[in-house]
Structures are given as structure tokens and as C-alpha cells.
Amino acid sequence: MARQAQERIAIMGDEAIALAVKQSNVDVIAAYPITPQTIIVERLSEYVANGELDAAFIQAESEHSALSICVGASLAGARVFTSTASQGLALMHEIVYATSSMRVPMVMAIANRSLNAPLNIHCEHGDVMPERDSGWVHLFATNVQEAYDLTFIAFKLSEHPDVQLPVSVNLDAFILTHSVEPLTPISDEDASKFLPPRQPLYSIDFDSPATFGTMALPDTYMEFKYQLKEAAEKAGQVYPEVAGEYARISGRRYWYFNSYMADDADAVVLVLGSTYGTLKVAARRLREGGLKVGVVGLTMFRPFPEKQLVELLKNAKSLIVMDRAYSYGGLGGPLYMEVLAMLYRNGLRIPVMNVVYGLGGRDFRLDEAEAVLKIALDGARRGRFDEHVRWWGVRA
Amino acid sequence: MSSQTIFYKTPKDLPREEWFASGHRLCAGCGAGIAARLIFKAIRGPTVVVNPTGCVEVSTSCYPYTAWKIPYVHVAFENAAAVASGVVEAIKILNKKRGRKLHDVIVFAGDGGTFDIGLQALSGALERGHNLLYICYDNEAYMNTGIQRSGATPIGAATTTSPAGKVIPGKQERKKDLIAIAVAHKIPYAATASISHPLDLVNKVRKALEIEGPKVLHVLAPCVPGWRYPPSETVRIARLAVETRYFPVYEVEYGRVKINIRVKEPKPLEEFLKAQGRFSHLFRPENAHVLEALKKAVEENWERLVKLEESGIAL
Ligand SMILES: Cc1ncc(C[n+]2csc(CCOP(=O)(O)OP(=O)(O)O)c2C)c(N)n1
Ligand code: SF4
Ligand SMILES: [Mg+2]
Numbered sequence: 001m002a003r004q005a006q007e008r009i010a011i012m013g014d015e016a017i018a019l020a021v022k023q024s025n026v027d028v029i030a031a032y033p034i035t036p037q038t039i040i041v042e043r044l045s046e047y048v049a050n051g052e053l054d055a056a057f058i059q060a061e062s063e064h065s066a067l068s069i070c071v072g073a074s075l076a077g078a079r080v081f082t083s084t085a086s087q088g089l090a091l092m093h094e095i096v097y098a099t100s101s102m103r104v105p106m107v108m109a110i111a112n113r114s115l116n117a118p119l120n121i122h123c124e125h126g127d128v129m130p131e132r133d134s135g136w137v138h139l140f141a142t143n144v145q146e147a148y149d150l151t152f153i154a155f156k157l158s159e160h161p162d163v164q165l166p167v168s169v170n171l172d173a174f175i176l177t178h179s180v181e182p183l184t185p186i187s188d189e190d191a192s193k194f195l196p197p198r199q200p201l202y203s204i205d206f207d208s209p210a211t212f213g214t215m216a217l218p219d220t221y222m223e224f225k226y227q228l229k230e231a232a233e234k235a236g237q238v239y240p241e242v243a244g245e246y247a248r249i250s251g252r253r254y255w256y257f258n259s260y261m262a263d264d265a266d267a268v269v270l271v272l273g274s275t276y277g278t279l280k281v282a283a284r285r286l287r288e289g290g291l292k293v294g295v296v297g298l299t300m301f302r303p304f305p306e307k308q309l310v311e312l313l314k315n316a317k318s319l320i321v322m323d324r325a326y327s328y329g330g331l332g333g334p335l336y337m338e339v340l341a342m343l344y345r346n347g348l349r350i351p352v353m354n355v356v357y358g359l360g361g362r363d364f365r366l367d368e369a370e371a372v373l374k375i376a377l378d379g380a381r382r383g384r385f386d387e388h389v390r391w392w393g394v395r396a
Numbered sequence: 397m398s399s400q401t402i403f404y405k406t407p408k409d410l411p412r413e414e415w416f417a418s419g420h421r422l423c424a425g426c427g428a429g430i431a432a433r434l435i436f437k438a439i440r441g442p443t444v445v446v447n448p449t450g451c452v453e454v455s456t457s458c459y460p461y462t463a464w465k466i467p468y469v470h471v472a473f474e475n476a477a478a479v480a481s482g483v484v485e486a487i488k489i490l491n492k493k494r495g496r497k498l499h500d501v502i503v504f505a506g507d508g509g510t511f512d513i514g515l516q517a518l519s520g521a522l523e524r525g526h527n528l529l530y531i532c533y534d535n536e537a538y539m540n541t542g543i544q545r546s547g548a549t550p551i552g553a554a555t556t557t558s559p560a561g562k563v564i565p566g567k568q569e570r571k572k573d574l575i576a577i578a579v580a581h582k583i584p585y586a587a588t589a590s591i592s593h594p595l596d597l598v599n600k601v602r603k604a605l606e607i608e609g610p611k612v613l614h615v616l617a618p619c620v621p622g623w624r625y626p627p628s629e630t631v632r633i634a635r636l637a638v639e640t641r642y643f644p645v646y647e648v649e650y651g652r653v654k655i656n657i658r659v660k661e662p663k664p665l666e667e668f669l670k671a672q673g674r675f676s677h678l679f680r681p682e683n684a685h686v687l688e689a690l691k692k693a694v695e696e697n698w699e700r701l702v703k704l705e706e707s708g709i710a711l
Contacts, residue, residue: 027493028486054493056485061520065478068517071471072446072482077490080482098471197494204467204483206442206499211462213470220459 011183013144013176017083017109017169018043020151022053023191027078027198030058030069034088035121036177037111041083063088067095067108074104075212077203079155079195083109085173086127090115093130099166100135101228102213105158105200106166107151108136112273112324113173114360122361123173125272126325129334135228137167137235138302142258142276144181147171149252150299152186155195156242163235164201170301172274173361190249236303256305258297261287262312265294267376271322272298272335275357275364279322282369286377293373304338310346318380319343320372322355332356332389353385357392368392403438403602404595410437413465420463421455425627427617427634428452428533430591432504435531435615436466438601442499446480448514449473450506451540451619452533467499474513476503477521477530484526500529500605507534507548511572515547522581522610529604529611532574535619543622547572550642551693552686553674555622560677565686570693578612579648579711585611587647587656591618592635596645596656616643624673636668641698651710655701662698665691 011019018040021029029048031041047053056073060066063084074080084092089110099106114124128138139154141147147169154167171177186194202210216224239256247253260280262268269279276297283295296312298305313319323333331337336354343352355372358364372392379385404410415436422429428451436445444467447453453470456463471479480503490496510518510532518530537555538544545558550571554560558567578586585607589597597615604611618625618633625633637643638657642665645657669675669687678687704711 027489028482030482054489056489058481058485058524060478060481061516061523065475065481065517065520068471068475068478069482069485072469072479072484073486074482075469076444076483076486077496078486080486094472095475102471204444204469204487204499206444206467206497209465209467211457211464211468214457214459214462215454215470216459224459 012180014039016144016148020148021081028056028073028080030066032063032066036173037083037085063091067092077200079198080106085111086113089127097134103164107154108168110170111177120360129325140170140272142297175274232303256300256308260295262294266292266317266380268294268316269320270296278369319352320376324358351379354389415465417463425620425630431533431617438598446503448476448505448509476505477517481521481526503530508538508546511547531613533617539622552690565683583610588614590616590634639663640665640668653704
């Protein structure tokens with residue numbers, strides 16, 4: 001099947017997500033406004049109001065209810081989308097866990113923004129990290145095209161019979177949500193082939209009644225949770241197949257991570273989200289000067305692609321993990337702690353440092369990216385770093 | 397125009413099907429269990445129940461068993477109205493797009509999950525106008541967690557967080573008016589009912605299901621350990637609540653109040669109160685003022701309803 005050639009358009013991240021949702025045969029959208037996610041739901045409500053999208057659009061009276069509406073709608077068999085950020089996600093927290101544990105497929109876009117206090121509406125990953133252990137699949141976009149593409153992949157992965165889990169698509173507040181970038185959409189026809197109307201495995205049906213959301217006592221609870229663990233890991237296993245199918249219609253192939261010259265690099269920097277792009281440009285410059293640096297941007301944060309990352313990093317001599325979030329009172333940022341554990345249990349004893357940066361949307365510029373790469377290189381040469389965690393650019 | 401009201405003339409007209417099966421783990425004599433059994437007899441076709449966390453939920457859905465022969469959904473404590481909104485809208489759009497079978501959606505929620513923590517979700521659902529029937533089984537406290545006060549606990553009642561202390565003799569605040577809150581959303585139908593008057597209850601359920609839009613039914617459902625009386629007394633106590641005017645049975649259709657059970661000569665409130673342990677401290681001389689306050693609240697409420705009915709004003 002030949003894919004249809006599509007024109008490139010200019011579009012901001014929020015609108016790209018809305019466009020993908022519109023093309024995904026979605027049935028129910030429930031959400032609540034919060035900056036910088038609001039444009040997603042504004043566009044979707046326009047699509048519905050103008051008859052371009054045959055779906056129910058429900059503006060709930062809170063994010064807690066928005067997600068609860070989505071759970072009810074998905075259990076009734078609908079393909080469901082919601083989107084939030086920051087305070088909204090924190091308000092959803094209770095139901096985030098219910099959604100995955102009840103194995104309710106849906107997709108949520110998260111416009112990653114800091115959590116109060118102090119009030120701040122700018123980019124940070126501190127909003128999604130409290131949902132890290134929920135059993136949701138968490139995907140991170142590094143640019144607008146990825147945010148668009150990952151939305152389709154997220155629906156397919158979520159509804160995969162072996163997965164049946166909710167999936168989040170994370171995009172950096174403002175840096176991606178409000179930046180206009182070039183986008184090559186897929187055709188409506190290809191989208192519909194990739195995502196035909198949802199056929200739920202189980203749904204509310206009077207003719208074959210089921211009890212959803214049971215209570216489970218200590219004699220059965222652990223088995224429910226074990227199944228959740230298995231499903232989350234399964235999501236990692238079927239992801240290449242889903243991404244491969246998407247590559248066939250889009251020509252764009254997704255993997256557990258993006259990487260730039262990481263295979264043969266002495267020093268590698270690992271990051272989530274849009275900062276990958278900045279680091280990549282900086283790494284290209286340093287490579288031109290003969291410096292062996294590489295960059296990895298994780299696309300799939302949950303389930304954590306341990307095997308593939310270990311394979312990628314096995315020849316690195318040093319690693320800097322960049323976190324746009326922090327575990328206060330802990331050893332460092334959440335990505336750093338995970339990577340430390342991964343390296344240790346796979347016998348990779350390379351020096352590792354954590355750079356905590358960009359909290360509350362603080363800029364991280366190209367020259368700073370170069371500086372981080374050079375610190376990584378220095379660690380590779382010396383076989384050690386002088387500190388575990390550095391709060392980048394902070395006035396202490 | 398008033399909708400049809402009588403679907404079941406005698407108890408014999410009720411369907412034999414038990415959609416709420418026996419063998420659940422509710423206490424013997426649980427008023428909520430009696431309510432559930434009756435209410436789900438009055439369904440008119442494919443139906444799904446949404447039930448928030450509480451006594452009924454933990455006692456009827458313990459894996460691998462279920463007491464529900466109709467589809468049942470529990471997600472959390474405060475969000476039943478929101479979950480139900482999603483079920484309603486999903487079924488509606490899927491029916492339109494792909495011919496999915498329509499279902500009635502009934503929420504069956506405790507007073508805590510309705511008057512307090514679930515009030516925002518309920519308000520949102522009523523305002524958005526989803527076609528659902530929200531039924532609150534009111535046992536006047538958080539029973540599942542061990543009888544704590546709720547916004548539905550009446551003035552004077554002792555609970556584990558409003559104990560009958562020497563200084564503070566039971567709950568000091570009045571019960572919220574759920575029907576007034578519901579009616580303020582301009583919904584087509586809101587009503588109260590008591591398990592002691594089963595035909596009134598089932599006819600209201602059925603009548604509500606026939607009406608398009610959001611409907612609220614507030615059902616008094618006594619609780620054996622919470623109200624402190626012997627299990628055999630549940631129905632008698634529920635009846636006393638009606639006969640003393642403690643719990644007026646009325647409906648509000650498109651804003652117009654109609655008292656369904658006219659209590660011309662009410663029994664003394666003491667008859668209802670003395671049958672339960674939770675009010676026993678009210679009969680100590682030093683607490684006479686609390687008893688008076690409760691009596692006053694009951695009287696005022698009845699008089700207000702009578703006036704509203706007589707006036708014919710649409711709320
Ligand atoms: C967010 C949240 N807070 C508290 C609880 C604990 N909790 C479970 S059931 C319940 C009380 C339920 O009261 P009600 O709705 O009146 O139902 P009942 O048990 O009386 O039937 C409480 C407080 C909870 N499950 N979730
Ligand atoms: S505690 Fe009360 S409401 Fe709960 S099961 Fe027992 S009688 Fe019913
Ligand atoms: Mg209660």
C-alpha cells in the first residue's frame with residue numbers, strides 16, 4: 001500500500017496534537033482548561049462544533065472529573081482522549097492510578113509544566129513524574145512532528161490486546177505546545193487505516209454483564225498488580241511492531257529513543273523532551289571539532305527500555321543524565337536515579353553525573369548544551385566526575 | 397404536563413428478576429441493600445450501574461464475586477457522577493456512529509459520596525445535562541469507614557466524629573438540603589423516597605427513567621450499626637421517619653413541588669428518635685436544646701414544602 005504524499009504545514013504543538021486526535025477516529029474527548037494545554041481542547045471543540053469531528057466533546061468541571069468521564073467512556077467502548085498539565089494532572093492523580101489498574105485504554109497529552117508552588121506555567125517534567133509508577137505508558141516528544149506522530153502510536157499501543165493501558169504523550173510546555181514548526185501530516189485515509197474505529201476487548205454490555213473496578217482483598221490484590229506489571233512490560237515489547245506499522249504509512253520510524261552519534265561516543269548525554277534538539281545541534285558542532293560526544297533523547301520513559309539503552313551505552317566512557325524535575329530529598333532527578341540503577345544492575349561502571357536544569361521553564365541555550373557535553377567529555381577523559389548532581393545555572 | 401407516574405400498582409406488579417443478587421456482604425437489615433434490591437427491579441431495559449466507594453461497593457463487588465447481574469462500574473469515591481457522564485455520552489455517540497445498544501445509566505451513591513466529596517462531580521453532571529438517574533442512598537453518615545459525620549447527618553446525631561460528648565452533644569450542624577441543591581440546577585426531576593414505601597420508590601425510579609435529562613432521587617436507607625437499632629427494625633424506622641415528617645416524601649417536577657405522602661397527623665418525632673441509639677443523648681435534660689433544634693429543623697422543612705406546594709411556584 002503506497003502512502004499518500006502529504007504537504008508540509010506549519011503548526012504549533014498543541015494544534016498538531018489536536019489534528020492527530022481529529023484523525024484518530026476518536027469518540028469522546030473530556031478535558032478541563034489549563035495553560036499550556038488549552039489550545040488542544042479549544043481546537044478539538046472547534047472541530048466538533050463545526051462538524052469536522054463526529055465525537056462528544058465534554059468540558060468537565062475539573063480535571064478529576066475529566067479523567068473520570070474518560071474512564072467511564074472508555075469502559076463503554078469509546079476511543080477516548082484527554083489532555084492536561086501540571087496542577088490538572090496532580091488533581092487527576094487518584095484517577096490516573098485507577099485508569100491503569102483497571103486497564104482502561106485512552107490517550108492523554110501532557111503539556112509538561114511545573115507544579116506549584118511558586119506558581120509558574122512554564123516547562124518542567126515535575127508534573128508527570130508523580131505518575132511515573134502508575135502503570136501508564138509515558139512517551140516524550142522532542143519536537144512538534146513527534147508529538148503528532150506519537151499520538152497515533154499512543155492510541156494503537158493503548159488498545160493493543162496485550163497492553164490495554166492508558167498512554168500519555170508528553171510535550172514540553174511552550175517550547176513545543178506554542179512553537180510553530182513544520183509538520184508533515186498523514187492523510188485522513190492512512191490515519192483511518194492505522195486506527196479504524198475502536199473495537200473494545202471488554203465493555204459495558206447488558207447482554208454480557210461485567211463488574212468493573214472490583215474490590216480485591218490481600219488474597220487477590222497482588223495478582224491484579226502483577227498483571228499490571230506484565231502489561232506495562234508488554235507495552236515495551238509490542239511498541240516496535242506498532243511503531244513499525246506507523247512507519248509504513250508515515251515513512252517516519254520511531255524507536256525507544258532518538259540518538260545522535262551515541263554508538264561510538266566517549267561521552268553521552270541523556271535527556272527527555274525538546275532539549276534533545278538543542279543537545280543534538282551542540283553535539284554536531286563538537287563532533288565537527290573532533291570531540292566524540294553523543295546524545296540520547298528517551299521517547300519511551302515507561303516502560304523503561306532497559307535492554308536497548310544498555311546496548312546503546314555499553315561502550316560509553318561517561319554519562320550525564322539531564323533532569324527537568326527533581327526528587328527533593330532524594331539522590332537526584334528521577335531519570336538519573338533510574339539510569340544509575342540500570343547501569344549498576346547491568347554491570348556498567350561508568351562515571352555518571354546528574355544535571356538538573358530548566359525548572360519552571362528556565363532557558364537552556366545552545367552554549368549551555370555545549371558546556372554540558374564538554375563536562376561529559378571531561379568526565380570520560382578523567383574517568384570520574386567531581387560531583388553527583390549539579391543544579392545548572394542556579395543562584396545558590 | 398406531568399409524566400406517567402404509576403407503573404406498578406401493587407407489589408405483585410414488580411418484576412421477579414433480581415438484578416441485585418442475594419449473597420452480598422451488607423449487614424443483616426441494611427437499608428441500602430433493601431433500596432438496591434427494589435430500585436433495580438424497576439429498570440426498564442439495558443441498564444448499567446455506577447457505584448462509588450462505600451458500604452454498597454465494598455459489600456457487593458469483592459473479587460471474584462459480584463452481586464450485580466447488570467453491568468457495574470466502580471472507580472473511586474467522589475467521581476460517580478463524572479464516570480456516569482462518560483458512560484452516558486460514550487453510549488450515545490457510539491449508538492449514533494455505530495448503532496451500539498442504548499443503556500440507561502443509574503448512579504447508586506452513598507450520602508458521603510453525594511452530599512460531600514462527590515458534590516462537585518454531581519453538580520457538574522447536572523449542569524451538563526447528561527441523561528442519567530442519580531440515586532443517593534442516604535444512611536446519614538460515612539458508614540463504610542465506621543460511622544463518621546457527613547453533610548447528610550442530622551443535627552444532634554452522634555457519630556464517631558461527632559460523638560455525644562459532655563461539651564458537644566453530637567453533630568451541631570443541620571443536614572444539607574440535597575433536593576434543593578439538585579433543583580437549583582434546573583433539572584427536570586428530583587424526588588425523595590423511603591424504603592418503607594416501596595411502591596412509591598419503584599414508581600419514582602421508573603418515572604425518572606422515562607424523563608430525558610439528569611434526575612436525582614434521594615432515598616432514606618437506615619443503617620443498623622450506624623443508627624444503632626436491631627436489624628429487624630430497619631423498615632419500621634424508615635417508616636417512622638416518614639410518619640414523623642422527619643423525612644418528607646415529595647417530588648419536584650420541572651421545579652414544582654408535590655408532596656407524595658401527606659402526613660396529616662405526624663407522630664411525635666421522639667418515636668423515631670428513641671428507636672435509635674444515635675439520638676439517645678438528646679433525651680438527657682442538659683441536651684434538651686439540641687432536641688428542640690432538631691424538632692425545629694424538621695418542622696420548618698415540612699412547612700416550607702407545604703408552602704411551596706400550595707404556591708405552585710416553579711423553583
Ligand atoms: C478520596 C477518598 N477519601 C476517603 C475515602 C475513604 N472512604 C471510603 S468509603 C467512605 C465513606 C462512604 O460514605 P457514604 O458515601 O455515605 O457511603 P456509606 O459507606 O455510608 O454507604 C470513605 C470516607 C476514599 N475511599 N476516597
Ligand atoms: S454499616 Fe450500615 S450501610 Fe453499611 S452495610 Fe451495615 S447496615 Fe448497611
Ligand atoms: Mg453514608
